[in-house]
Amino acid sequence: MQKLKLISFPICPFAQKTIITFNLKGAEFDVEYVDPSKKPAWFYDFSPSGKVPILVVDDNNVIFESDVINEYIDETITPSLLPQDPLNKAWVRAWIKFSSEVLSDFNSMVFAYDQNSFEQTYKDFLKKLEKLEDVIGKDGFFYGKQPTMIDANFGVIFYRLYQFEFMKNDSKFRSFNKVAKWADNLNSMQEIKGSVPNGFNGFFESFLKNKQSYLYQFLNTKK
């Protein structure tokens, strides 16, 4: 059996989707969290872009880029989290690409420094959810009755969205019935709840505070 170690920062969304992928497979793996402001020297030998996540396989093989890491995991650990049929597989993969744009909109919301810029980025985010409402399944997953790789990607986004009660309950978000049901379902899953390290809330809170994010004041966990 291969030895798998993921290197991450505590609140990295790209690494979180890989952890969810591992969790959905019930795979054994280790995670090492490094402090982004104090990256150890060995990190640069492993990570050409200086970014996490990286996956270390059997101590000396390194894979970087979260989507590539996830494909490697899917190819080497059963069961596959992609449809078998090539056409449906391509369809799910295409929407996985789209999930990167949705994550980017979500991150823009997190980085927004005032109400106006937040509202603009939230509009962009909702427009993308509208596209999803038309295509997702009705059984609480994106495709079919079981999670596929794309549920990991959106699990990360919805996990973070639900850190803000007002967005979770927002009528515009809730008006996308299928998306809201999907988000509720993903957030109820242990594979997703257990995809962040201990202390995640504190790290996320400090991150928003340091970025002077408009959303900081709305964090559920904020005292």
Ligand SMILES: N[C@@H](CCC(=O)N[C@@H](CS)C(=O)NCC(=O)O)C(=O)O
């Ligand atoms: N395309 C990359 C993006 C990874 C990325 O942007 N990671 C961030 C952390 S979430 C990072 O390492 N940034 C460099 C830094 O903060 O020093 C992937 O999907 O793996």
